[in-house]
Amino acid sequence: MDPYNPGSRAVQDRVGVRDVAAHVGRSIGTGIRPIAAAFLELQPMLVLAAADGDGQLWSTLLTGAPGFARATGPHTISVAAPPPAPGPTPVGTIALDPRTRRRMRLNGVARPSPRGFTVEAEQVFSNCPKYLQKRELYAPDHTTPPGDPLHGTALTPARERFVRAADTFFIATTAPDGVDASHRGGNPGFVQVDAPTELSWRDYPGNAMFLTLGNLETDDRAGLLFVDWRTGMTLQLSGTAHTDYGPDGVRLTRFQVRRTVEIPSGSPLRWSEPEYSPANPPLPQDPA
Numbered sequence: 001m002d003p004y005n006p007g008s009r010a011v012q013d014r015v016g017v018r019d020v021a022a023h024v025g026r027s028i029g030t031g032i033r034p035i036a037a038a039f040l041e042l043q044p045m046l047v048l049a050a051a052d053g054d055g056q057l058w059s060t061l062l063t064g065a066p067g068f069a070r071a072t073g074p075h076t077i078s079v080a081a082p083p084p085a086p087g088p089t090p091v092g093t094i095a096l097d098p099r100t101r102r103r104m105r106l107n108g109v110a111r112p113s114p115r116g117f118t119v120e121a122e123q124v125f126s127n128c129p130k131y132l133q134k135r136e137l138y139a140p141d142h143t144t145p146p147g148d149p150l151h152g153t154a155l156t157p158a159r160e161r162f163v164r165a166a167d168t169f170f171i172a173t174t175a176p177d178g179v180d181a182s183h184r185g186g187n188p189g190f191v192q193v194d195a196p197t198e199l200s201w202r203d204y205p206g207n208a209m210f211l212t213l214g215n216l217e218t219d220d221r222a223g224l225l226f227v228d229w230r231t232g233m234t235l236q237l238s239g240t241a242h243t244d245y246g247p248d249g250v251r252l253t254r255f256q257v258r259r260t261v262e263i264p265s266g267s268p269l270r271w272s273e274p275e276y277s278p279a280n281p282p283l284p285q286d287p288a
Contacts, residue, residue: 003028003123005177008214014245017208024207028125030075036104036124037071040095044068044137044269047225049092049172049181050084050110056238056259059172059181059225060084063267069095075121077106083117084110091119092172092181098135098229098271103127107178122178131185131204133167133274135229140268144232147264154196154257159235163193163226167274172223173215173241182212187280196257199224203243203251204281213243213251222255227267229274234266 003025004012012021032040046062046069062069068080077093084091091110096103108122155163168185184190184201192200203213216222222241227234239258243251 004209004211005175005214005218007175007217008210010217011210011213012208015208015210015249017210020208021210024209028123030121030124032071032074032077032106032121032124036126039097039102039104040077041070042066043095043097044140045095045267046079046081047094047096047170047181048079048081048084049094049170049174049179049223050089051174051179051221052238053085055221057172057174057179057221057223058236058238059170059223060236061170061225061227061234061267063269072118077119077121078113078115078117079119080116083112086112090174090179092179093119094170094181094183096132096183098133098274099137101129101132101134101277103129103132103183105181107180127183128207129277130206130279131277132183133185133276135274136272138270138272141232141265141270142268144265144268146266150260150262150264152260152262155193155260156196159260159262160193160196162228162235163191163199164189166191166226167276168227168229170225171212172225173212173219174221175215175218180211180215185277185280187276187283189283190280194254197239198257199237199255201253202281203253213253216241216243216253224255229269229271232265232267232269234263236261236263 062081220240224237241255
């Protein structure tokens, strides 16, 4: 069975990496291997990609004591968190560990459960550590409760500065074959704020799968999540995105903001300053 949808195949053909993608695609399976199950159970956070009742796509940060997300079988995980919908719904998840610069992606169908929700896996795979910033985890802050969500339709000047300084964000995309959660990283400034409702970023060379860009070929909905690693603030953006293909292999993804949700202290996790990935491409303003 082909692990790629027509959108991903179209991008692979456009870039000329179909053979490489076919080789890498063999790592995509439906089963959760013991090493993946052990990795997941150690994680204090999980990013969930799902659509809301209006069909808008969101990336949401879930946190808990290690074990709050765990494999309960070779094809199922259980998550102790509120379910994304009252019934079965397609979701994508990504468990990313800044301490080890490892990540695991699992996409499938979520269903409510007595513990929170379960996800029946349809795609399970790991990614290389490219563009992952290394951070150490401090003691969680359980004394500061999450603030009230602040809703908007555009970035405030303070949020514009926050996004420009970000070195990491998560992105949710979707296609007829399911929802996907992925990660983007780079040196601060790799995300450009072109207007209060417009962001853009270069698509750096990766694993040649083109799952995110492939999904955007057929469905332009997307959801971004930015995390303040020091304070726990989360900033969620929902909107649409498309990719411009320029000369010399340059790919630029443009995101149009439709809705914003900021939650002060949305996460109890507190992390150190980053050790930037050696794979991060230099930015024009970076010193040589």
